[in-house]
Amino acid sequence: MILLRRLLGDVLRRQRQRQGRTLREVSSSARVSLGYLSEVERGQKEASSELLSAICDALDVRMSELMREVSDDLSLAELAESAAASDPVPVPVRPMLNSVSVSAVAGVPSGRVTIKAPAEAVDVVAA
Numbered sequence: 001m002i003l004l005r006r007l008l009g010d011v012l013r014r015q016r017q018r019q020g021r022t023l024r025e026v027s028s029s030a031r032v033s034l035g036y037l038s039e040v041e042r043g044q045k046e047a048s049s050e051l052l053s054a055i056c057d058a059l060d061v062r063m064s065e066l067m068r069e070v071s072d073d074l075s076l077a078e079l080a081e082s083a084a085a086s087d088p089v090p091v092p093v094r095p096m097l098n099s100v101s102v103s104a105v106a107g108v109p110s111g112r113v114t115i116k117a118p119a120e121a122v123d124v125v126a127a
Contacts, residue, residue: 002077004070006043008052011069013041015059029058 016026027037032051039045040055047055056063 002074002081003043004074005040005046007070007073007077008047008066009041009043011066011073012055012059014069015061015066016041019059021059026055026058030054 016023023034023038023041027034030037030051031054036045037055040047040051052063052066056066
């Protein structure tokens, strides 16, 4: 089971470590006890939105950035969980392109048309 509080704690820890800051520095700046911040980072405590705001301010990180990183981690965790459960992960379906006929292009000699696109996206058939 994926626990959001663990993912959130992991992201908070990474943010703090990227800055080379200690738990003590961030807890003091956020005005939260060192022990409580440690429990939040380890995913043992649920942080309120007020507490998250204070921690983000202390880390000088926007809460939206924090949540975006948590969301990315959640997506990866869901994919890993799905793969472990042997559930097939849906593969995006490539849209089918309609056929296009080119008989003449103004200003271009006949037979000299170049279409640039990814090879897997275009089938070119000479007439």
